[in-house]
Amino acid sequence: MDETVSLDLAVDDFPDEYELESLIEKLKDQDPTFLLGIFVALAVVIFTIVLLKFFLGSKTTRNAVLLVGLCDAGKTLLFSRLLLGTFKRTQTSIAESSASYKAKNDRGTSWTLVDMPGHESLRPQYIEKFKASARALVFVVDSAVFQKEVRDVAEFLYSLLTDSTLTTSAPSIIVACNKQDIKMTKSAKLIQQQLEKELNTLRVTRSAALTSQDGSVGGAVYLGRKGRDFDFSQLPMRVEFVECSARGHQGELGDADIQDLETCLAKL
Template identity: 70%
Template structure:
């Protein structure tokens, strides 16, 4: 009786243990199979799993950190015609504007371009405001329309070049490489300079700025590595040296409906 009772107790304990950990037999079997395997084979499995995990982590980080850039920024000095350009791109109509003190934005869908919607953003051109608004929107820029007043360009060439220099040496813009369209506006005015002349003058001025800014940085900390270098070292600056697509376009935001339709098509073509 005692033996039967003891056997019954042991069977009961085994049943309890089995109930508590029903996977134990399978784990023991798997452990035994792993111990019987070639160590080189096991190392290969571990390495393969590690590669899969690292790849998944990398892809998740890359996809989640990637910024969707759909904004087209209209930038430039005060009274260059940015706001009128912004208005006519959206409505096609001419209307009087005033100097902007804040940003304006609106969705824009180019004609004959299915599925593409941009966000046009008109940034203030006043020197006390443009830096903070550029900082706010630069990460989202897929393209930058830099508007130049062609009629008084000779008077503003230094200021235009300095603003361009800030744009082109910005680390975020340099990394994202948005398309840059320098729009030489007010071509309807007799004294307006051509896009070719404006490009040449800006290249010359930017080359001078590059030398002076590099010298200033070198005198401060003994090196020029604290800022992005514009263009290629040892060569005079040209826009073709930049990693981004840069084009110059003549236009007049005050032009007739027919002239503006042509200009609008050209602006869109250069940004695509």
């Protein structure tokens, strides 16, 4: 009985092989033009799938929101406020901190929020580490001492805006003009205007320095548009300036004033 069953099962396996041979014979009888059309159609489908996988994969991997800026700009307190809403005494960071941040929108979008060290000796290595995954950069500025730091702020911002990886991926940039709770601070509009002037000057001096070396500007990405004074609308990425206060106008026991920043993050 077992042998009969085995024989039946073995015989049942043959139709697939016969059908395959029959299909091959039918294909041989087809017009070559028809077969070429089939192969072209299949190639287009496969190519489309590969492209979709590449672009969708790139989009999903760029899920980091980087908090960058000079030392003492208030990045770490802002990091704490965005995540927990609570005030936390901080000190100068020497390494990055990261956590999952849920944007305040109907989609419930989540990003990886990364607080980056602000010291000039540490910044380059952390920018290099995280820039490929950046969905957005929150460039935190100390509005209270901006007039003294404008040159340093502009130089750091210039290095980001001319980075080839960032100009290609074009993450959103939010310039968070922090510490608005302190009297006589610079407004977001004034900070934007002064940065545009300073970046325009830097563009001239940096381009001249590169040109004087070998007669060309090399592989550096040119900031803005040639022949025109620089302004942020010329960049490939969206740039927004917002006013905020991680400490808050009511002090340590009160809430932070970061609603405009949260609104920007909700739109990413």
